[in-house]
Amino acid sequence: MIIPSPHHVEPRPGAFPLHPGRRISCAPGAERAGELLAGYLGLRGANGSAPSIWLELASRGPGPEGYQLDIRPQQVHLTATTETGLLHGVQTLRSLVSGNRLPCLRIRDAPRLPWRGVLLDVARHHMPLEFLHQFVDVMALHKLNVLHLHLTDDQGWRMEIAGWPRLVDVGAWRPESMIGPAGSGEFDGMPHGGYYTQAELRELVRCAAARGVMIVPEIEMPGHVRAALAAYPELGNFPERRLQVWTSWGISEDILGVHDTALAFCRDVLRQVANVFPAPYVHIGGDECPTTQWSNAPSALARAAELGFDDPGRLHGWFLGQMADTLRELGRTAVCWAETGQHAGGMPAGTVVTAWRDAAHGASAIADGHQVIMAPHRSTYLDYRPEEPAGHSGIVTTVADVYGFDPLAGGLPVAAGSRPGVLGAQAQLWTELAPTPDHVRRLAFPRLCAFADTAWRTTAPDYDEFRRRLAVHMDLLDALNALPTTCAETTP
Numbered sequence: 001m002i003i004p005s006p007h008h009v010e011p012r013p014g015a016f017p018l019h020p021g022r023r024i025s026c027a028p029g030a031e032r033a034g035e036l037l038a039g040y041l042g043l044r045g046a047n048g049s050a051p052s053i054w055l056e057l058a059s060r061g062p063g064p065e066g067y068q069l070d071i072r073p074q075q076v077h078l079t080a081t082t083e084t085g086l087l088h089g090v091q092t093l094r095s096l097v098s099g100n101r102l103p104c105l106r107i108r109d110a111p112r113l114p115w116r117g118v119l120l121d122v123a124r125h126h127m128p129l130e131f132l133h134q135f136v137d138v139m140a141l142h143k144l145n146v147l148h149l150h151l152t153d154d155q156g157w158r159m160e161i162a163g164w165p166r167l168v169d170v171g172a173w174r175p176e177s178m179i180g181p182a183g184s185g186e187f188d189g190m191p192h193g194g195y196y197t198q199a200e201l202r203e204l205v206r207c208a209a210a211r212g213v214m215i216v217p218e219i220e221m222p223g224h225v226r227a228a229l230a231a232y233p234e235l236g237n238f239p240e241r242r243l244q245v246w247t248s249w250g251i252s253e254d255i256l257g258v259h260d261t262a263l264a265f266c267r268d269v270l271r272q273v274a275n276v277f278p279a280p281y282v283h284i285g286g287d288e289c290p291t292t293q294w295s296n297a298p299s300a301l302a303r304a305a306e307l308g309f310d311d312p313g314r315l316h317g318w319f320l321g322q323m324a325d326t327l328r329e330l331g332r333t334a335v336c337w338a339e340t341g342q343h344a345g346g347m348p349a350g351t352v353v354t355a356w357r358d359a360a361h362g363a364s365a366i367a368d369g370h371q372v373i374m375a376p377h378r379s380t381y382l383d384y385r386p387e388e389p390a391g392h393s394g395i396v397t398t399v400a401d402v403y404g405f406d407p408l409a410g411g412l413p414v415a416a417g418s419r420p421g422v423l424g425a426q427a428q429l430w431t432e433l434a435p436t437p438d439h440v441r442r443l444a445f446p447r448l449c450a451f452a453d454t455a456w457r458t459t460a461p462d463y464d465e466f467r468r469r470l471a472v473h474m475d476l477l478d479a480l481n482a483l484p485t486t487c488a489e490t491t492p
């Protein structure tokens, strides 16, 4: 009855009783998984009887993230070929505990997709660090293995960057926020802000890795940068213009310049980001970037002329290509949002593409040779309300909509090695209208459970069967304090 559904389960009679005398034995390489399990089962510091829960690395098993679990009345045996596999097995054990017992069974399990991501937008609303730690742990429970942390946007810059203090002194704060959707004209009059130090982010990375979760940071460019421009106007196209950190939502025409100062800034930020986040991927945005300012700013026109571009719009692909090159030198792969029209201008080769508008963009990026993360908004934008009335998008995305999402629809291939294909799927928690952790929890659950099942399971979808598992799983989430308590409703 767990989420996500394991690939193969063989139930057996009986149960393994958990009591404080139980000892966990970890073979070399399994120590971190054992420590995590001990914490979850309350066995930390226990000694006494002979080991009865064994964790070990094996030479053979079901894929790099797979694991095998054998629970008998006297013994629990968890094996995997990697630490990641063991960590997933630990989450299965955590989910199986019922009445201080583990049911006897055998499980052989592995995911269908390597990237099972969640975007959390901490730019529109800063989220407390403790919530990020809890969120990562609840992601791990669902075997969601990528936290795409959206760290910067028009409304806030949330990561401390050495040598650029105004990014957080100025860019992390705004005097108020628009209430309701873009263009509502209503503001709350309440200052908002906050940021994370590099040390705090490193510690988050460490805790996430101990749970098998990779954090992929996103630094938005060349659009969605008003917070950076408020801090350092010289990064823009019209350095004499003074901007505030944006208090509204929507798409801003204020974007980065393409002059040497702006490029040097971005490279410095990416170097520091790569230093804090060891993930092989860094997301550099690229979405919703009107290029009007590049058609008017003398420095941008000069850059376009120098590059022989008669259309300054081509600077968009060029800019992303420059940053993808910088990341390649740092040993990282750039990830960009698929954008309408971007393909004509050329999505930089070798970048991973997040297909957010619709799955067709993902399919065409695969045809162009890219690896793709499927994130079509109608199925994966959890900021859309789960029930009527629809929120600011006008779209309702129900639990069933999310569950019914198939990232491989149309027979798309799973990306293997460096070959093009679907690398994975991702759910999005944008927070324009989610000011607190409880708002985020309300948007996430239970739809994130449906997403996790979709991204992991290899069995055919069965919505009624999923709802039965979900009912049990919601009790577990409640026990973990993962569900909202204070806010009755998300703001429309």
Ligand code: ACM
Binding pocket: 287, 288, 337, 356
């Ligand atoms: C996006 O929703 N602008 C990626």
